[in-house]
Structure formats: C-alpha cells, structure tokens
Amino acid sequence: MSDDAQTPTPMPTPNDCDLPRRRSDFATFAEAIDYAARSEKGLNFHDMRGTLERVYPYSEMRADAMKAARQFAAMGIAKGDRVALVAETGAEFAALFCGCIYAGAWPVPLPLPTGFGGKEGYIEQLSVQLDSSDPKILIYPAEIAEMAGAAAERQGCEGQSWEDFSERPDPETDLPEADPQDICYLQYSSGSTRFPTGVAVTHEALLHNLYGHASGVNLGENDRVVSWLPWYHDMGLVGCFLSPIANQASVDYIRTEHFARRPLAWLDLISRNQGNTLSYSPTFGYDICARRISSQSNVAERLDLSRWRTAGNGADMIRPDVMQNFVNAFAGAGFRASAFTPSYGLAEATLAVTVMPPGEGIRVELVEEERLSGRPRDLSRPARYRAIVNCGRPLPGMEVEIRGEDDNPRGDHQIGKVWCRGKSVMHSYFRNEEATDDCLVANADGEVWLDTGDMGYMADGYLFIVGRAKDMIIINGKNHWPQDIEWAVEQLPGFNHGDIAAFSVETDNGEEAPAVLVHCRVSEPEERIKLRNQIADKVRGVTGMNCVVELVPPRSLPRTSSGKLSRAKAKKLYLSGEIQPLDLAA
Template identity: 80%
Template sequence: MRVQHHSMTELTPTPNDCPLPRRRSDFATFNEAIDYAARSEKGLNFYDPRAALERVYPFSEMREDALENARRLIAMGVKKDDRIALIAETSPEFTAMFCACVYAGAWPVPLPLPTTFGGKDSYIEQLGVQLSSSDPKMLLYPAEIGEMASVAAKNQGCTGMDWDEFSALEAPRIDLPEADPEDICYLQYSSGSTRFPTGVAVTHRALLHNLYGHATTMDIGKDDRGVSWLPFYHDMGLVGCFLSMIGNQVSADYLKTEHFARRPLAWLDLISRNKGNSMSYSPTFGYDICARRISSQSHVADRFDLSRWRLAGNGADMIRPDVMQQFVNAFADAGFKASAFTPSYGLAEATLAVTVMPPGEGIRVELVEEERLSGSPRDLSRPARYRAIVNCGKPLPDMDVVIRGETEDLKGDHLIGKVWCRGPSVMHSYFRDEAATEECLIGGWLDTGDMGYMANGYLFIVGRAKDMIIINGKNHWPQDIEWAVEQLPGFNHGDIAAFSIETDTGEEAPAVLVHCRVSDPEERIKLRNQISDKVRAVTGMTCVVELIPPRTLPRTSSGKLSRAKAKKLYLSGEIAPLELAA
C-alpha cells in the first residue's frame, strides 16, 4: 500500500457547509452581513496560476483584519463619507480593505489593475481621471504597481500607500461609526468611460436587496460554492462573486483574472476540484476561450468533473447561443449540463442584477427579424434575416421592469423599446454628477438605455446602451477610442467615429472611421497603422481602421456626430473607404 505523507502546511479550503443557519442577505447594513458571515467556518480561497491553493482566508480572519484596518483609517483622519480608492487585485488584502472602509464609514472605490497592453503613462492617466472624479482621501494598492500608483496619487494630491505600508501603521482602539441602511456603501466605476467617468453610488439597502435577490432567485443553499476569475472592479466580479459570498455566507475560490487569461482551463479545474454545487459566472468570451482551448485536447472526462456545476451564469455582454452550444459540445463528456446556463441582465446602476433566468431553465432563444431589431422597414425584395435573441430571465423580487417607447409610452409583449427598471437596488446617484443622474433616474425609474422587449414576464435584450462598444465582456465608450485618435497630429474633434461591427467569424470588433486628408497611398498605410497602434495602446483592442474622405461622417440636426448613422452608412457601402497602396 502506498502511504501519502501530507505536510503540516498543506492547506484545506474553507467548507461548503457549516452549522450556522444561512441568512439570505436579510441584514440592515453590510457591516452586519460581514459580522454574521464571520461566525461561520466559511471564507475565501485564493489560488495560483495552476489552480493550486495559496491562501485560505476565513470570513472570521477577514473581519479581524478589516476591523484593524478600519481603526487605522480613522486614526489617519478618515471620516464618514470619505472615499478610499483601492486597486482591485484579487487578493485577501483587497477584500479586507474593502470591508475596512465599510466599517470606517468611508466609501471604498475599486479601481482596475494595469493591463498587459497600453503603457505606464496611459495607466497613470486612467487612474488619474478616476481619482479626480471620486476625489479620494487615499489610494491603496499592491506593492508591485507602487511606482505607477504612487505617481497617480501624487498627481491627484491624495495619500498613496501599498498594502504592506498601510498594515504597518498603528491601529489604536477606536470606536467605529454606526452604519445606516441609507448610507452610501461603495462607489462603482465598472462601465464608466476613462475620459468622462461616472461613479455609481450604492447604498447599503440597495446592495443587500440585490444580494437577497441573487440568493432567492438562484436558490442559494446547502453545499453551494462560488468560483470566480472576474476582476473585483467589475460589478459582476465585485457584487456577484465577492459581496454576495459574504451576504449569503458562501465559500468561494478565486483565480486572478490575468491567470485565467493565460490558463483559462484552470477555471474549470477549480470547479472540478472542490466538490460543491458550483456557482460561477462569465461573459460569453470566457466560455468561448475554454471551448476553443479544449478542442485540441482529448480526455475531457479524465481531467474535469463539471457535473456539479449548478449555475453557469452568463452576462456582462450580449449572450451568443452558438458559443454556449460549443461549450456544451466540448464539455458534455465532463458532465456539464446545458440546463446549468443561467443568463441574466444587469448593470452597475441597478447594483448588479435586474433579471435572472430561473435555475434549470438554461438558454432559451427567440428568432427575431433583423429589420424589427433596428426599427427599419422590411425590404420585401430581400429574404428575411433573423437574429437569435436570448431570454435573460425574470425580474428579481421587488424589481419592476417595463419597456418604453421614444415618448416613454409603455410597450406590450414582443414590442421593442428601451428597458426601464425600478426597485430597492437601483443606485442612489452618479457621484457628484447631478445632470447625469437626472437624465437616467426619472420618478424612481432607471432608464437603462438598453433596448429589449418583454414576453410572458421574461426580458429579452436586443441591443446596448446608446453607442457602447462591448468586446470580450468589457465595455468601451466610443468617445475614448475617438479621443485616442484625436491625440495624433492633424486630427480634429469630429474627424473620427467608432462603433462595433460583426466580423466574418461572427465575432465583434471595434471599427474606426477617420477623415483622411492625406493623398499619397503609401502615407495612408502609415497613417492607418499609426491609428491602429494608438487605439491598441489606449484600449488594448485591435480595431478595423478605415480612412474616409473629409466631411463624410454624418451629423445630427444639432451638429453632433451620429455614430449609429455612420455605422449604417458604412455597412451599406454608402461611406466608401479611400484606396490604400497595393
């Protein structure tokens, strides 16, 4: 018999179940939720790139660290409603600091890590814009990015410290403030433009109501376990995969986002290993990359056991049923069930979820004529083209969802219009942006700007807010791409239009139309490459660049650029790109 010797340091992840009765986020404040979760044996577990367990972090330990950090913050002069910017790395330090801010009555503001693309300067600039908008007292960050983060903090005039420097400070015994359900709990910059960001202010009441809605709709219960690689600055990663774990007392396993990008199948290794009823969410591209990666390998059943993946959540971008089917085909032998797919619809302005598909119903689609989706009249001389629209589920408890027309008239079933919602988890406001708040919060209703229709109590989403470009689950504002090109010499505001197009492979890609005043074909090629490089440096995306004659881009009656019309004219061939050198 072979004897296995376990070292004294071998780590055991926190359990799926424990004697403490589960409460589905029925707390008055998030402070109470942290306190209650800390009475359980459950917690958060952090893994290395190969899905080996690196750190076990029970909720009880997280709470102790958070309380100590809260006293440090107050000792440094942090007051109620001050903002504390936190670089949202997937780490115990971030989770404890987020909770510390809540205990101290300050508002945590999760901000992104630098990505592998772009440069040091563009990251410092991005941080600077978000720091300027949130006006924090401090910026706290991991030591590895200290050089960039400290420059951003200095530029903004706020205190900058890494986790280690902060934890070395004194933590005197200080009374912590009482939280009120109507207090702001945190500020979210999930989908905001890097140039014109708007921080979504979320109250304790709104957060807990949304977490209660998750738990109730998804029937979170015994033996459920969270698994996530989503970044903590994104609303799905922060609310769905971190705060929900605390509010509903669920153990969770985490991979860093950059580790998932390099080794996506480590995500499925984690789901296979810890034998709970897994709940794990991803935009469509996460499922896509796993299906592509596994296609070159066999013996799926030998490596993975996905039979207990109870909720395979899908959201954050348009859900593509063909990709979901490819994932089912790739992993059916490993026990994955198509009925585990749980489509949803949400946005940071509603804390997170607005609608969720009831567990077990899977992905259901309706075929809709493309002319109906765009609102254009049907061309009877051409065969009808259909698009598969995914059912995004039913509204959360106490969430009202309606469809309104251009004049805010209510639409009946199967009639396309703008999606509006109302309920306790709708945001308080955009931070320090009264005009933007008044534009989308009207009489208690949130105008999401997204297009969709209702059918038998279910919501179908057909398009996105205004001109938002979403690539691989990440939102990009066209203004940011246009602004990047404007930084090059020879371009003026209004010379550029950015939007997304569908490529030959069915994938979405950003396209940029640019007024060109250069006549030499060789010089045009250089210019196109220069534009492409600039957009990649700023956004990380490879885009389709088309040079077009000056004064070609269409304008609205008020003189503003019409991206929707530019896209339509480009796709129809009415805007013809200039010739380049052969």
C-alpha cells in the same frame, strides 16, 4: 524538521457549517460581515495552476477589517470619506474593503493595469477616477507602486502600498454605526450608461440586490462559488465577493490575469469542488475555454463539471453559438446546458436586474433584423434574423418596463428602451447631478425609474436585450446594430470573438458610413487585401452599403474593465490616430 519536509497543503474553507443560512437579510453590510464571521466559511485564493495558496476564513477577514477600520480612524478618515483601493484579488483588498465599511468610509475599487494603453494610459485612467472620487488615500499592491503613486500625486491624495499601510497604528476607538441609507461603496461603471462616473450604492440597495439574486438562482446549502472575475467590476465585486459574504458561501478564486494565461484552471477549480458550484463569466470566458480544449481529447478524464449547477452569463451580449460550442466541448465532462443562467444587469442597478430561473438554460428567439433596427422590411432581399437570448425574469422587488421614444410603456415583443425600478437602483452618480438626472427619472406618481440606455423587449415576463442605444449606427435614416456587422464578419475563417469593432464615421465626402476595425493576423500584402475585400463584401451583404474596413494589429481594440469590447473608445482611438491601421502595401 528535515530540509525535505514539505509544508502541509492548507485545507479550504468548508461548503457547509452549523450556522443557519441567511440570504442577505441584514440592515447593513457590516452586519452581513459580522454574521459571516460566525461561520467556518471564507475566501480561498489559488495560484495560476489552481494550487491553494491562502485560506482566509471570514472570521480572520473580519478581524483584519476591524484593524484596518481603526487605522483609517487614526489617520483622520471619517464617515463619508472615500478610500481608493486598487482591486487586486487577494486578502489585502478584502480586508481593506470591509475595513472601510466598519469605518463608515466609502471604498472605491479601481482597476489593475491591463495590457492595453501602457504605463501612461494606466496612470491617466487612475488619475481620472481619483479626480472623480476625491479619496483621502489610494492603497495599492507594491508591484505597481510607481504607476499608482504617480496617479495619487497628480490627484493630490496620499498613496501607500498594502504593506506600508499595514504598519500604521490602530489604537482602540469608537467606530460609527452604519445606517441602511448610507452609501456603502462607489462603483465605477465599465460603460453601462456612463463612464467614468462613480455609481453610489447604499447598504440597502446592495443587500436588496444580493437577496434578489440569491433568490433568483436559489442559492442553497452546500453551494460554493468559483471565480476569476476582477473585483473592480460589478460582476466580480458584487456577484463573487460581496454576495458570498452576505449569503455565507465559501468561494475559490484565481486572479483574472492568471485566467487569461491558463483559462482551463478555472474549470479545474470547478472540477475539484465537492459541492454545488455557482460560477459566472461573460461570453468571451466560455469562448476561450471551448477553444483551448478543442484540441484535447481527454476532457472526460481531466474535468468533472457535473456539479456546476449555475453557469452564469452576463456583462455583454450573450452569444448562443458560443454557448453551444461550450456545451459541445464539455458535455463529455458532465456539463449540462441547463446550467446556463443568462442575466441582465448594470452597475447602476447594483448588479442584476433579471436572471433566468434555475434549470431553464439558454432560450432564444429569432427576430428579423429589420424589426430590431426599426426600419421597414426590404422585400427584395431575403429576410435576415438574429438570435436574441432570453435574459430571464426581474429579480424580486425589481420592476422592468420597455418604453418607446415617447417614454410610454410598450407591449410584449415591442422593442424600446429598458427601464427598471426597485431598491437595488443606485443612489446617484457621485457629485454629478446632471448625469444622475439624465438617467434617474421620476414619473407623475413620484416613482423613480432608471433609464438603462439598453434596448430590448419583454415577452411573457422575460427580458430580451438587443443592444445599446448609443451603439446604434444610423446612416441615411436607417438603423444598423454593430453586433450584426461584427458577428457577420466573425463568420469568416480565422476570427475570434472580440476581433471586430463596428461604428459609424464621416467619409471624405461628408457622408456617414459604417467603419469596421478588424484584428489582422496575416502578414502577406496580397492576403491582407484579399481579407479586406472579403470583409467589405460581408458588411455590404448585411447593410447594403460600402464600408470603411481597416485591418489593425492583434490586441489593438480596447476593452472595458469587464472584458467587453468598447466601441466608443475604439472609435475615439481610431479617429485620434492612436489605433494605426496596418499598411496593406507593406
């Protein structure tokens, strides 16, 4: 072969094959892996520019998983032991996760480092999660060996890189049989209900949720998944890794960090797909893409989004204005607004609780802000409204109720706490009985319901989410939603989605006041002062009160593993001095 010869481009796994489709109708996830391995489908990993790097058929993944299971058994890992895995998007994690399933161990996906918090912050985060899950071993990519190894040493478990673990012996051995009621994996919630408590999900709960979601979006022949979502978060792990296996769909991946640098590579992948595409993102992913393409005029030439039939949206509050901007930006490339598929879910319910029926798109209701916060209407001021997005109907086998402060069910359009019940609900928080009892509550009939911690209302069988109960700002007996404050400030020029965090603080005189942290990109002192005053005026118009406005450096506000703004952590870091406001006199 000449030096100029090029390596042939690998062929991606197909969208369709002769194996009959089964929608997650398996007793255990091990059975789902076995069945998927009989098809020609699989996982396809792409680089930052969308070039296909690794084709990983399910048959090959299963063979690697069986080897990993024998390796786990040889090192003494037994049924019910935990194996912590740093969830880098790639074949190594996929095989090890499934290897844990075959070995009867519980895989524990843990996050990769992010830009926020630095080296010591990441080591501390891993250490806390390792302490909670108490694994036998932590396995990680070699490039983060220093940090991951330090976290493993703090916790007292063994730590190894992918490469080193692959060299372990794998003698033939009998592997345990899984039962539907066995724990399948531990998922660390990114903030829904509690953090950092491990959500224990059984095989039955996982497959019940995967069946319900596949039915809700009508997953069918010739469908293919495209994803950039991280595998340490429930939407990425369950929706875009475990679901394609259990429903025998091929899937294309780019890594989350590559999406952050080149977001339009996500849409390029969708364009090249010759089947019907299912792809999901929180609101901010659609926002970033719309902003990146806004200065380009060749959208119709570059992209073909006409086969994107399910554009899932979840993981944070859905912004109808952002969704409209995405439609405006990409309608020329064939994107249809009806493809938007809002949903609601949380790790404590495995993944999805409700999903919009296919083709219904984004539907909103305008609700008076006073009704959202539960305070009486101020007739001296014009009525203010917030657009609340319809998050769809409960999945098959899932019940949803809205309950008041007395825990009694409420009627249509009455706002209260969102509760749900079904086989998809978690088994427990791992080794945290108190936290489990706080949110899993049995009624007089012995039915166990999950208190999600979210607020919303039902209307004609559809669920509308208005916010998190714990985020509510209560001042002088009046309730204010932080989203209303943040979205009002975002209307000022120069701000992006996620630039503002609102919460309450105690002022010098001992009274509570709203505080607003805002990413600031201007350097002139006079402009900063002008901006601060504009923000204060905007918040006063929403709340009727003076507020504390702090301008902070860009990228200062923390996010959860799913990319959601973490108001609780922002408040904690601000009060501890770890987020330092900019000097307006500089």
